Amino acid sequence: MAQVSLRNISKVYAGAVKAVDNISLGIENKEFMVLVGPSGCGKSTTLRMIAGLEEISEGKLYIGDRFVNDIPAKDRDIAMVFQNYALYPHMTVFENMAFGLKLRRYPKQEIVNRVNEAADILGIKKLLERHPRELSGGERQRVAVGRAIVRKPLVFLFDEPLSNLDAKLRTQMRTELHKLHARLKSTMIYVTHDQVEAMTLGDRIAVMKDGILQQVDAPVDVYDRPKNKFVASFIGSPPMNFMSGRLIKKNGKIYFEEGRILVKIVDSMKNKLADFLNKEIIMGIRCENIYDKLFVSDAPPENIVKASCEVIEPMGSEVYLYLNTGKHTFIARVGGHDKPQVGQDMELVFDMNKVHFFDKATEETII
Ligand code: ADP
Secondary structure, X not given: OOOEEEEEEEEEEOOOEEEEEEEEEEEOOOOEEEEEOOOOOOHHHHHHHHXXXXXXXXXXXXXXXXXXXXXXXXXXXXXEEOOOOOOOOOOOHHHHHHHHHHHOOOOHHHHHHHHHHHHHHHOOHHHOOOOHHHOOHHHHHHHHHHHHHOOOOOEEEEEOOOOOOOHHXXXXXXXXXXXXXXXXXXXXXXXXXXXXXXXXXXXXXXXXXXXXXXXXEOHHHHHHOOOEHHHHHHOOOOOOEEEEEEEEEEOOEEEEEEOOEEEEOOHHHHHHHHHHEOOEEEXXXXXXXXXXXXXXXXXXXXXXXXXXXXXXXXXOOEEEEEEEOOOOEEEEEEEOOOOOOOOOEEEEEEOOOOOEEEEOOOOEEOO
């Protein structure tokens, strides 16, 4: 069993930089956990502490049932794949993949078998006699993964392994890593700043900001039920639209109001918003929950927002519209058939069942 447990882990670098602040996180056996967050949020430091490459300042780390704070990296039964591949240039692919096993004095035949097996899984059998300089970026990445696989470690750690690849290759390697996880059934912890990678790879994702863990959940739950405004803005592309305004009561109905926006709150949300009446609040809505009124037959007038269209980004099957109400800008994602003009005044329908609300002071989620 290879669950990994971080208990109140912190890291303070020399100069009192608190890179990781009291993180508690349990990674299940065979789980694919993604640590995601903007650059500098402490993801790599967390991963490097799990690997044993960085000392833990405070807290306890367990791999399986073993307390490993003081166990050196080489004895933790983990394998790490780095962003820069870290291949030995003077060794062939075979030698690179075999190196760790040789150091551990595995029998020769066992080494040959394991390297061949890993090369087979990764489709790099033809490359075994080449040197890293004779490989493309994607091939080097496969070799780096192969070197980790041959060890059959308890836990795989990946530190932004795809960020040096071009977009197409990145998508392809992402699919391959997905298959690899299904095939190897090992515990994997993967660091990335790319929320698309996080969403597509993770069984669960752990969102970090400023060294602090914000939310740990399945990707769809992070997307649908973000814990705070930061998570709501970081996960999803384009990011969620935010509008700051007030909740007001008119003729017994509750509205969100600001400038040209006046939209009615649905009944199911009223109770949770009661404390925020006549106060500043932030409303969030994802671009896919905004529609062009022209294409909605029965739009309630209380859900409509008038805005001018500033930029149109055709993406093929869909179009992104950048809209401006005078006070707020927001993005709507509409069907590829919808072709407004730049500068045109539009009426947009907000799906008020799908909006989120955040406390303006704490930025925590209310709904
Ligand atoms: P991420 O992987 O999310 O980009 P890092 O874990 O690399 O973030 O860094 C987290 C914070 O710790 C950053 O502020 C970074 O500058 C700082 N940091 C990272 N490594 C060191 C180090 N060796 N010495 C001092 N500060 C460091």
